[in-house]
Amino acid sequence: MKRVYIVPHSHWDREWYMPFEQHHMRLIELIDNLIKLFKTDPEYKYFHLDGQTIILDDYLQVRPENREIIQNLINQGKLQIGPFYILQDAFLTSSESNARDMLIGHRDSKSWGKHMVHVGYFPDTFGNMGQAPQMLKQVGLDTAMFGRGVKPTGFSNSTSPEDNFSTEFSEMKWVGPDNSSVLGILFANWYDNGKEIPTDPIKAKAFWDKKLTDAEKSASTDDLLFLNGSDHEPVQMDLSKAIRTANELYPDIEFIHGNYDMYIEQLKKDLPKKIDEIDGELTSQETNGWTTLANTASNRIYLKQWNTKVSKQLENIAEPLATIASQKTDFEYPHDQLRYAWKWLMQNHPHDSICACSVDDVADEMITRFKKSNQVGKFVADAALNKIKGQLNTNKIPHNLGEIPFTVFNTGTSNKTGTVIAEIPIKKIKFNPNKDSSEKIYQALKNENTPKYTVYDDQNKTIPAEVLDSKVKFNFDLPKDKFRRAYIEKVIHVKILMENMKPVSWKTFKLVPLNIDSKVLQKNSMIHDGILENEFLAIKFSKNGTLSVTDKQTGHLFKDQLCYEDTGDLGNEYVYRAPKNSRPIFSSDFPNKIVIKENNSFVGKVEIKVKMRIPVSMNKKLKEEQEEHLDYRLRTAQRSGRFTDFTIQTEVTLEKGSRRIGIRTSFDNNSMDHRVRALFSTGLQTKEHYADSIFEVVKRPNSVSDKWKNPENPQHTHSFVNVHDKKVGVTISNFGLNEYEVDNTGKQIAITLLRSIGEMGDWGYFPTPGAQCLGQSVVDLGIAFHGSNEESRLQTFHDAFAAQVPFTIIKDEWNDGKIETSGCFVNVPSKEIKITAIKLQEDGNNVITRQYNLTNHESHKGFVIGGYVPYKSNILEKQFDRETANLKLQPYEIHTSVWRKK
Numbered sequence: 001m002k003r004v005y006i007v008p009h010s011h012w013d014r015e016w017y018m019p020f021e022q023h024h025m026r027l028i029e030l031i032d033n034l035i036k037l038f039k040t041d042p043e044y045k046y047f048h049l050d051g052q053t054i055i056l057d058d059y060l061q062v063r064p065e066n067r068e069i070i071q072n073l074i075n076q077g078k079l080q081i082g083p084f085y086i087l088q089d090a091f092l093t094s095s096e097s098n099a100r101d102m103l104i105g106h107r108d109s110k111s112w113g114k115h116m117v118h119v120g121y122f123p124d125t126f127g128n129m130g131q132a133p134q135m136l137k138q139v140g141l142d143t144a145m146f147g148r149g150v151k152p153t154g155f156s157n158s159t160s161p162e163d164n165f166s167t168e169f170s171e172m173k174w175v176g177p178d179n180s181s182v183l184g185i186l187f188a189n190w191y192d193n194g195k196e197i198p199t200d201p202i203k204a205k206a207f208w209d210k211k212l213t214d215a216e217k218s219a220s221t222d223d224l225l226f227l228n229g230s231d232h233e234p235v236q237m238d239l240s241k242a243i244r245t246a247n248e249l250y251p252d253i254e255f256i257h258g259n260y261d262m263y264i265e266q267l268k269k270d271l272p273k274k275i276d277e278i279d280g281e282l283t284s285q286e287t288n289g290w291t292t293l294a295n296t297a298s299n300r301i302y303l304k305q306w307n308t309k310v311s312k313q314l315e316n317i318a319e320p321l322a323t324i325a326s327q328k329t330d331f332e333y334p335h336d337q338l339r340y341a342w343k344w345l346m347q348n349h350p351h352d353s354i355c356a357c358s359v360d361d362v363a364d365e366m367i368t369r370f371k372k373s374n375q376v377g378k379f380v381a382d383a384a385l386n387k388i389k390g391q392l393n394t395n396k397i398p399h400n401l402g403e404i405p406f407t408v409f410n411t412g413t414s415n416k417t418g419t420v421i422a423e424i425p426i427k428k429i430k431f432n433p434n435k436d437s438s439e440k441i442y443q444a445l446k447n448e449n450t451p452k453y454t455v456y457d458d459q460n461k462t463i464p465a466e467v468l469d470s471k472v473k474f475n476f477d478l479p480k481d482k483f484r485r486a487y488i489e490k491v492i493h494v495k496i497l498m499e500n501m502k503p504v505s506w507k508t509f510k511l512v513p514l515n516i517d518s519k520v521l522q523k524n525s526m527i528h529d530g531i532l533e534n535e536f537l538a539i540k541f542s543k544n545g546t547l548s549v550t551d552k553q554t555g556h557l558f559k560d561q562l563c564y565e566d567t568g569d570l571g572n573e574y575v576y577r578a579p580k581n582s583r584p585i586f587s588s589d590f591p592n593k594i595v596i597k598e599n600n601s602f603v604g605k606v607e608i609k610v611k612m613r614i615p616v617s618m619n620k621k622l623k624e625e626q627e628e629h630l631d632y633r634l635r636t637a638q639r640s641g642r643f644t645d646f647t648i649q650t651e652v653t654l655e656k657g658s659r660r661i662g663i664r665t666s667f668d669n670n671s672m673d674h675r676v677r678a679l680f681s682t683g684l685q686t687k688e689h690y691a692d693s694i695f696e697v698v699k700r701p702n703s704v705s706d707k708w709k710n711p712e713n714p715q716h717t718h719s720f721v722n723v724h725d726k727k728v729g730v731t732i733s734n735f736g737l738n739e740y741e742v743d744n745t746g747k748q749i750a751i752t753l754l755r756s757i758g759e760m761g762d763w764g765y766f767p768t769p770g771a772q773c774l775g776q777s778v779v780d781l782g783i784a785f786h787g788s789n790e791e792s793r794l795q796t797f798h799d800a801f802a803a804q805v806p807f808t809i810i811k812d813e814w815n816d817g818k819i820e821t822s823g824c825f826v827n828v829p830s831k832e833i834k835i836t837a838i839k840l841q842e843d844g845n846n847v848i849t850r851q852y853n854l855t856n857h858e859s860h861k862g863f864v865i866g867g868y869v870p871y872k873s874n875i876l877e878k879q880f881d882r883e884t885a886n887l888k889l890q891p892y893e894i895h896t897s898v899w900r901k902k
Contacts, residue, residue, distance in 0.1 A: 001222070003266065004212075004246070005258040006194050008228040008239060009048040011123055012055055014086075016231075016352040017766055019361035024058055026232060031059045033235045035069055038078055043240035046259040048080040051121030052087050053108040054347070074112050080259050082109030082116035083141065088349035090122070090129040091716035092297060092304065092738055094311045095695045095836045097349060098129070099850065099875050100342050102139050103842055106876055119260050120144040120182070123191045126293040126351050127716075129694040130280035133176035134894055138874040143264050144174060147187040148293075149282025152218040166286050167276040169220035171267065175279050177696060177856075177892040183268070184278065187227070188218040194226025195233055197242040204245045212253075221270040225263055281698060289710030290633060295576040296355035297716050297739035298675070298752035300363055300771055301779070303348075303356050305736030306370040308718075308804060310345050313377035314338065316805040318384070319839040320411045320504050323847060324825050325384035326840060327901075328818065329391050333840045334380050341376035344369050357573040359760060360770035385810045391817035397458045397510060402451070404511040405812040407821070410501040412805030413828065413835035414798035417658045419603050420807040421468065421495050424511055426450070428475070428489035438474070441488045445472045448490070451513035455496055458508045458821040464602040464656070468493040497602040498807060499657040503828045504838060508812065508821035526604035526654065527596055534604075536659045537785070539652065545592035545608050547652065549661065551785040553792070556728045560681035561783060562663065563588045564648055565750070566614045568639040569675045570622050570632065572761025573771055576675060576712060577632045582639060585614055587648060602656040612646040615639040618673040626758070629765050644671055660733070660799040663781040669754060672772045676754040677741075678781060682723045682730045686746030692719040695836070695852045695894045697797065703744045714739050714752075720800035721749055722793065724786070729793055733782040733800030753779050794831040794854060801834065830862035833889065837896075841877050847899040848877055853889040861887045861895065868899035 010030055015023055037044050049055045060067055073079040084105035090098065109116035120136040120143065122128055128149045136144055152167050167186070174184035187193070193211060198204040215224045228236055236242070239257070246255040256262070284292045297304070319338065325331035348366045352358050394405045406424055410416045427448075429441050455465035470492045477485040494511065501507065526532060532539040538550040547561040564587035571577035587610045598605035622637035646667065653662040665678065688701050693716065704713050715721075721740045722731045732740070732749050739752040756773050760766035784799050786792035826838065826849070837850040847868060853859050864870075864885040872880045872887075873896040889895055 002253040004224045004253055004255045005263040006226045006228050007048055007259055009050060010229045010233045011191055011231050012050045013352045014350055015362045016358050020365055027058055028062050030234055037235055037237055041240050045257050046078055046080055052084050053082055053105050054086050074115050077115045080117045081112060086346050086350055089351040089354050090125050092354045093349045096315045098694055102875055117260055122146040127283035130177050131695045133174050133182045134178050134180035136182050137180045139876055143183045145185045147191055149284055150186055150278055151286050152188050167278055170218040171220045172275055173277045175277055177280055189214050191227045192230035194228040195230045199238050199241045199245050201245055205249055208246060220272055223267045223270055286705055286707055289708040293574050294714040296357050296574055298755045299573045300356035303366055304738050308736040310370050310374045312805050313374050314341055317411045318377040318380040321381050321384035323838050325387040329387040331387040337376055337380055341373045344373035359766055360768050363770055389810050389812055391819045392812055392821055393817040394812050394814050395816050398460055399510055402513050405508055407506050407508045407810050407812055409506045409808040411808055412802050413503045414802040416501045416802035417499050419495050419497050419655055421493055422809045423491050423493055424811055425489045425491050428487045430487040433486055442472055445490045453511050453513055456510050456512055464497045466495045468495055497656055502824045504826045505824040524601050525599045527599045532604040532606055532654050534654055534656050541594050544588035545610050554728050554787045563679045565677045565679055567675050568618055569673050569757055570618055570635045570637050572757055572759045574761045575632055579638050587612055605651055605653045608650040610648050613643045614646045614671050616642045616644045616671050627765055660782045660784040666778045668776050669774050672756050674756050677750045677752050680732055680749045682747055684723055684725045684746050686723055686725055689742045690722040691717040696892055697854050702742050702746050714741055727788050729786045731784045731796035733803055735780040735804055737779055791831055826863055826865055828863040832859035833861055850896045852894045853892055856891045859889050861889055865899050867902055869902055870897040870899050873898045
């Protein structure tokens with residue numbers, strides 16, 4: 001007998017074609033009506049709250065008096081909640097963000113009771129990450145439901161071994177790169193296939209005849225799933241009557257007002273012994289390529305930059321510092337503050353938010369959330385640093401009067417080489433704003449001679465350093481037990497080189513005044529005869545503004561690095577579309593000016609300035625086609641015949657001891673409807689490439705399927721994309737530039753720096769002038785090269801990771817303490833492992849590390865925390881059996897360790 005499971009829900013995008021509060025108020029109405037319906041209709045049994053616990057928070061913000069009602073409905077199993085905090089985009093959020101979404105969602109669900117939905121729910125994620133099966137299994141879920149990423153062929157077609165992304169049925173086995181597997185269920189007829197079910201018998205018969213036929217085409221069993229709802233769909237108040245009508249019309253079919261757990265339990269009993277298997281990422285690569293929605297990685301890039309900045313502030317600065325302080329001082333780890341910051345960050349992670357395919361008001365509110373999360377992260381980091389500062393044993397360093405200690409931290413989990421600018425107060429004068437003249441103090445400090453300084457490390461050895469300038473400024477302290485203290489201080493800015501600084505480590509230095517008029521910098525420099533070089537790389541600046549780089553380790557010459565490309569864009573926030581018969585405009589076709597900006601013994605910096613001429617916009621026809629809501633694939637608008645200047649300034653930086661070239665590109669965008677990319681030539685011939693994804697270095701094919709019609713093949717990354725053959729390779733790194741493309745041959749890597757578009761797209765015409773991204777932009781990239789061995793390739797990956805986490809500096813005092821002036825909290829000898837979290841247990845005080853295997857082979861974890869014993873855990877951070885520090889991680893394994901003090 002056929003069973004039709006009808007699951008009421010409303011897919012709740014918190015913000016999209018209207019700003020958050022507009023959707024929020026409609027959510028209040030929906031749940032108010034739902035409460036009434038549960039009270040008045042005993043046949044109305046279940047409602048699914050879209051897999052995200054934040055809906056409960058949003059409702060109770062306005063209706064706190066209904067908490068007990070909500071609790072009772074959850075206790076009775078009528079409201080189906082969890083398992084996630086929000087429904088976040090998979091590819092534009094960090095590995096840890098995906099883990100925290102599960103961790104906090106489970107924690108919130110548990111706080112409400114036991115009735116959490118036991119399914120990984122991804123109804124509208126713009127593609128699904130390859131590691132989802134492993135992550136779901138770690139949190140106790142063995143089923144995933146999703147709406148995008150794979151295309152069922154149905155009974156009329158058969159699958160082929162070559163077509164890894166197609167499946168005969170909407171039920172399939174989904175296998176991750178580590179061989180973890182879950183039952184995958186595709187919403188083949190979307191998550192609204194059971195919305196607005198008629199109660200009138202004639203209309204209901206027509207409705208069900210079509211809907212049942214559609215569902216049966218891709219179902220492997222007689223258990224059919226119908227979702228009663230859609231985007232922001234109000235509750236169907238007469239659903240019970242509609243189900244009674246259906247049961248009367250079809251006596252051989254059982255129509256059930258059910259929930260996902262009921263449906264999945266029966267489905268598993270009825271599944272065929274053999275179902276199709278799909279592997280890894282699900283990104284619609286078997287389609288025509290127009291609706292993969294990967295271009296959402298390149299719109300409103302400023303939001304992606306903010307997301308990277310705040311993610312790193314929490315994951316790689318605040319949490320590691322708070323962990324060190326909690327273990328080495330009496331600092332109390334701020335669980336609640338950090339969770340609060342994470343929630344603000346994750347509220348920007350739903351697909352319509354972080355993918356920036358929403359109206360301008362949404363983007364504006366996202367900036368506020370990013371700033372809130374970042375402010376809390378900075379507060380936590382500063383509080384931890386203040387505790388650490390008071391316990392550093394700086395008196396062990398020999399020092400004289402006038403010498404000033406300061407400490408540099410690498411809070412990232414990869415080795416880091418680079419310059420850091422430290423702001424060091426050399427004198428401060430307290431004052432009472434109500435009594436003292438701050439102006440006199442300011443002028444006195446300004447007129448006072450500033451000594452010349454050099455820098456020594458804690459072994460009393462001089463290090464490469466440059467004193468940049470001095471400045472007088474206002475500042476204040478906020479003591480824990482006293483009123484605020486104002487002061488005027490004179491500070492100097494000192495640039496120093498940190499070579500190969502270990503992960504999660506610190507090193508103390510001292511600023512030493514010189515008694516003679518001597519230069520801090522050595523006379524030798526890194527730029528000679530137009531070539532910028534260090535011990536690893538030699539960079540020649542070509543006449544057309546591109547770079548030719550020789551990798552001294554392999555002797556290989558990489559030509560034509562860093563050309564800028566501009567093209568028109570008549571698409572929308574979802575999809576890039578170039579106008580027909582239009583040609584790209586390249587920076588190499590315009591004159592450029594090359595200027596040396598910095599040249600000393602430890603850093604060389606060259607500026608390349610080029611003034612391109614590009615169209616001011618698309619022509620007027622685009623506006624007409626947008627207002628007509630003409631499909632972007634059918635638009636015929638062309639670029640305007642009016643041109644404007646588009647000036648690009650590029651700073652190319654190479655530091656002593658670094659294998660990575662830093663690139664900072666700035667431009668003032670005064671043109672609309674266009675895209676700007678940075679092009680890098682690999683000179684290599686490959687069939688595949690590698691990119692940084694969620695807990696995975698994913699291998700992707702360069703070419704597309706024969707079904708592909710889109711001339712573009714955009715892809716997602718977080719930190720890097722790599723192309724290599726058997727001898728050499730190129731790694732392009734980035735900060736918040738999440739879209740790239742590798743051509744079919746592997747010879748070129750393109751990174752999108754800007755996409756200016758004027759409409760949201762999708763189901764209506766929603767103008768988005770803010771998405772044109774007019775004004776000043778600054779973006780950061782990097783280039784690194786490697787040889788044939790895996791270790792050198794992995795080093796470029798770690799250099800990319802490290803480039804996203806800035807050094808942290810504190811100005812110390814001379815005092816006795818328990819913490820050594822140089823130290824390393826975690827010893828990480830292996831490049832094969834990437835640590836994504838150093839924190840305390842979500843509901844405990846043990847240290848947590850989360851790490852994954854960067855390789856496709858077994859690898860030793862190989863790291864230790866001195867004085868601690870590791871225990872195996874999972875994403876939920878529950879303690880299991882003791883493990884050894886030399887634990888072997890399987891290929892692509894995600895591993896969480898709980899570290900207890902010995």
